[in-house]
Amino acid sequence: MTLDTLGTESSPRMHTFLRDEHLQVRETARKFADEVVAPRAAGIDEREEFPHDTVRQMAELGFMGLPFPEKYGGAGLDTLAYVIAVEEISRVCASTGITLAAHVSLGCGPVFAFGTEDQKMRFLVPMAKGEAIGCFGLTEPNAGSDAAGTQTTAVRVDGGWKVNGSKIYITNGSVAKFVTFTARTDKSKGTQGISAFIMDTATPGFRVGKREKKMGHRGSDTVEIVFQDCFVPDGNLIGETSGGFRAFMRTLTGGRISIGAMALGIAQGAMEHSIKYAKERHQFGKPIASFQAIEFMLADMAMRIEASRLLVYQAAVRKDAGEEFVKHAAMAKLFASETSNWVTDKAIQIHGGLGYMRDVPVERMHRDAKLMEIGEGTSEIQRMIIAREILRGA
Numbered sequence: 001m002t003l004d005t006l007g008t009e010s011s012p013r014m015h016t017f018l019r020d021e022h023l024q025v026r027e028t029a030r031k032f033a034d035e036v037v038a039p040r041a042a043g044i045d046e047r048e049e050f051p052h053d054t055v056r057q058m059a060e061l062g063f064m065g066l067p068f069p070e071k072y073g074g075a076g077l078d079t080l081a082y083v084i085a086v087e088e089i090s091r092v093c094a095s096t097g098i099t100l101a102a103h104v105s106l107g108c109g110p111v112f113a114f115g116t117e118d119q120k121m122r123f124l125v126p127m128a129k130g131e132a133i134g135c136f137g138l139t140e141p142n143a144g145s146d147a148a149g150t151q152t153t154a155v156r157v158d159g160g161w162k163v164n165g166s167k168i169y170i171t172n173g174s175v176a177k178f179v180t181f182t183a184r185t186d187k188s189k190g191t192q193g194i195s196a197f198i199m200d201t202a203t204p205g206f207r208v209g210k211r212e213k214k215m216g217h218r219g220s221d222t223v224e225i226v227f228q229d230c231f232v233p234d235g236n237l238i239g240e241t242s243g244g245f246r247a248f249m250r251t252l253t254g255g256r257i258s259i260g261a262m263a264l265g266i267a268q269g270a271m272e273h274s275i276k277y278a279k280e281r282h283q284f285g286k287p288i289a290s291f292q293a294i295e296f297m298l299a300d301m302a303m304r305i306e307a308s309r310l311l312v313y314q315a316a317v318r319k320d321a322g323e324e325f326v327k328h329a330a331m332a333k334l335f336a337s338e339t340s341n342w343v344t345d346k347a348i349q350i351h352g353g354l355g356y357m358r359d360v361p362v363e364r365m366h367r368d369a370k371l372m373e374i375g376e377g378t379s380e381i382q383r384m385i386i387a388r389e390i391l392r393g394a
Contacts (some may be wrong), residue, residue, distance in 0.1 A: 004391070005165070008032025008057060016018055017235060018080075019083060019101070019367030020215055021077055022080060022081050022084055023280070024222045025081045025084050025085055025287070026067070026084050026085075026088060026174070027079065027083065028061060029085040029087075029088035029089060030088045030091075031061070031251065032058075032088075033058070033080030033089050033092045033093070034089060034092065035287065036054060037051075037054055037089055037092050037093045037096050037364070038055065038092035038093065040086070040093070041092055041095070041096070041219075041361070041364070042094070042234055042297055042358075042361070042364065044095055044096075044218070044219030045095060045218045045364050046217065046218075047218055047219075048214075048336075048359075050099075050145045050175060050220070050221045051095070051096055051099070051320060051388075052175075053091075054096055055096075055099060055130070055133070057163050058089075058096075058130065059129065059130020059131070060130070060339055062075040062130075063075075063085050063089075063100060063128070063129060063130075064100070064103060064104065064127070064130035065104070065108070065127070065129060065130065066081055066104065067079050067082040067084040067110065068106065068124065068128045071102070072112065072120050072121075072125055072128055073124065073125040073126065073128035073181050074128040078316075079254075079257065079316040079320050080156050080313060080320060082104060082139060082258075082316075083258065083260075083261035083312060083313070083316045084261075085100070085186055085232050086100060086101050086258055086261040086262055086265065087241075087261045087262070087264050087265040087268070087312075088265060088344070089265065089311075090263075090264075090265030090266055091265040091266070091268050091336070092221075092262065092267075092269055092361075093219070093270075094145055094216065094217055094262060094265070094266050094365070094368035094369075095152060095217050095218060095219030095220040095315050095368070096219065096220075097262045097265060097266075098171060098217050098220045098262060098371075099171070099172060099221070101119075101255070101259070101261070101262055102135065102136065102171035102172050102220075103127065103133055103134050103135075103172060103259040104133075104258070105173045105239070105251070105254055105255040105257075105258040106135070106136030106180070106251060106255055107125045107127055107133065107134020107135050107136055107172065107179075107180065107299060108124055108128060108178065108179065109136055109251050109254055109255070110136070110180045110198075110238060110247055110248065110251045110308060111123050111124045111127075111134075111198060111238065112124055112179065112373060113247070113250065113251070113254075114196070114238050114239045114243070114247045114345070115198070115239075115268075117237055117393075118235065119198065119235070119236070119238065120199040122356040123178050125200055126177070127177075127178060131341065132176075132177035132178055132319065133172050133175050133176045134172065134176055134177070134178050134179070135170050135171060135172040135173050135175055135176035135178075135179050135180075135225075136170070136171075136251070137152075137165060137167035137170055137173075137179050137180065137225060137247075138167065138179050138181070138248055138252075139167075139168055139180055140149075140165070140166065140167055140168060140171070141153065141168060141336050145377070145378060145380075145381055147182075147245070147248065147252075148191045148194070148245065148359065148364065149192070149388060150182050150183065150184050150194050150245075151165060151184065152164065152165025152166065152167065152183045152184065152227060152277075153165055153185075153187050154184070154195060154197065154232065155182050156185070157231070159229070159233060159234060160186070160231055160234050161183075161197070161232045161233045161234075161237070161238070161270055162200075162229055162230070163197070163205075163227040163229075163230040163232055164227065164228060164229060164232075165183065165226075166209065166224055166226045167181060167225050168210075168223065168224045169212065169222055169224075169318060170219050170223055170224070170225050170260050171220055171222055172188045172210060172220075173221060173222070173223040173224070173225045174211070174221050174223045174225075175210040175221050176201055177198070177200065177202075178198055178200060178201065179198070179199055179200060179201055179225065180197070180238065181196070181197055181198075181199070181227075182194050182196055182197075182244050182245065182248055183188045183195060183197060183227075183244075184197070188191075189390060191241065191245040192242040192245070193241075193242070193247075194241075194244045194245040195238075195240075195242075195243070195244035195247060196237070196238040196239060196243070196244035196247045197232050197236050197237055197238060197244075198236050198238055199213065199230065199232050199236055201296045202394075203226075203230050203231065203232070203358075204231075205225050205227060205228040205229045205230040205231075206225070206226070206228075206230050207225075207228070208223050208224070208225060208226070209223065209225065209226045210223065210224040211223050211224075212224075213304055214350070214371070215370065215371075216364070216367035216368040217269045217365050217368055217371055217373055222293040230283065235254075237310055239276035240293055252376050252377060253325070253326055253329050253330075254319060254329070255331070255376045256298065256315075256329040256330060256332065256333035256377065256378075257312060257315045257316055257319065257325075257329050257332060258314040258376075259333045259336075259337065259372055259375055259376045260308070260311065260329070260332035260335075260337070261312050261317065261335040261336075262307065262331045262340065262342035262371065262372060263308070263333075263337040263338075263372040264309055264336045264338040265338075266340045266343075266344065266365050266368055266369050266372070267304070267305050267308065267339050267340040267343040267344065268305055268367070269303075269361065269365060270340075270343050270344045270361075270362050270366075270369075271298070271301045271305060271343060271347065271348035272360050272366075272367045273347060273351075273360070273361055274297075274298060274301065274346070274351070275289070275298060276378040277301050277350060277351055278294050278298065278349070278350055278356075279381040288350070295349055297348055297349065297350060298350075299344045300346070301343050301346060301347075304342065305339060305341040305343065307335065307339075308335055308336035308339045308340075308341050311328070311332040311336065312332045313338055314332070315328040315329045315331070315332040316364035318328075326385065327385070327386055327389035327390065328390070330382040330385040330386050330393055332376075333372075333377070333382055334379055334382035334383065334386070336372070337369075337372035337373045337379065338373065338379065340369040340371045340372050341366075341370060341373060343370070344362060344365045344366035344368075344369045345366060347362040347366070348362055348363065348366055360388045
């Protein structure tokens, strides 16, 4: 499948030339989002409540392992099917969308891409089935955009490694059964001295630290995690000791497609609410949808969302085809996240004073959209990546 076969019809957003399985995933995810996720979205945001029951239902639908082979507990589909599911769920609740995205792309992704067969059977299978939630530990107080600044350490001991340190802003951190993380194993080797591990969170010495109070995505789980003399056996080292940094950077590249899909879903949801409100709201004796100022905002929303969708889907298709997708993932993430912030801002403008109130979804969506410009690499980092890639190919 190539980008020019994806189609561009955005209402009802059934891209004509997607394969049947993609359309089935979209239909299933949209129905689930509208009937199960949407009614709870405002409540979990208000109460900062993790949606355990919704996650269990996503597991029953096969969403927790969509892009992984059936032999590893997955649904045997592809990245494109997965991003369609993330898009549809994020359309009504970004907190639920990020829970799914962090589990699949960041929790499961490194094990599938870099793990041994034994590791895939022990860790990926239960995560892909949704029997266990995964999380990803990279960010530290002194290692954000500079991921090479990792200070968590893993010291060689008999039969494995002793881990000490902490990670911050970890999505799914307190609900996860397994955590994949980076630790420095050789301070003298720079990034080649950073290794990747996977560990059961029941390991003695592991604990959950600070629980974050966030602007948006308030129904997702975001915490500090702490390692205090945690023993990790040799069999839990992912790849070579020198390959952890590279593995996690590659994981983040794939994760950017997920962020793009989330941003796309948030923007689509905000536009749908704006269209509905503009048709219902009357001023000066007619619906505000008939005013050119509103029409222009809606037109720009539709244009930017459709461009975002094509960029996100293109990145997913390239990843599925085994083609290089670093630049395309960065473009998709950057454009879709900035689109999401722009669209949700205009959605509030269309709603007027009502849009500023927490009674309407667009207020929540605007708060949720901001993270899309930060997570998996800031917008500034994405521009650096894109520039580097295009200059390299010039």
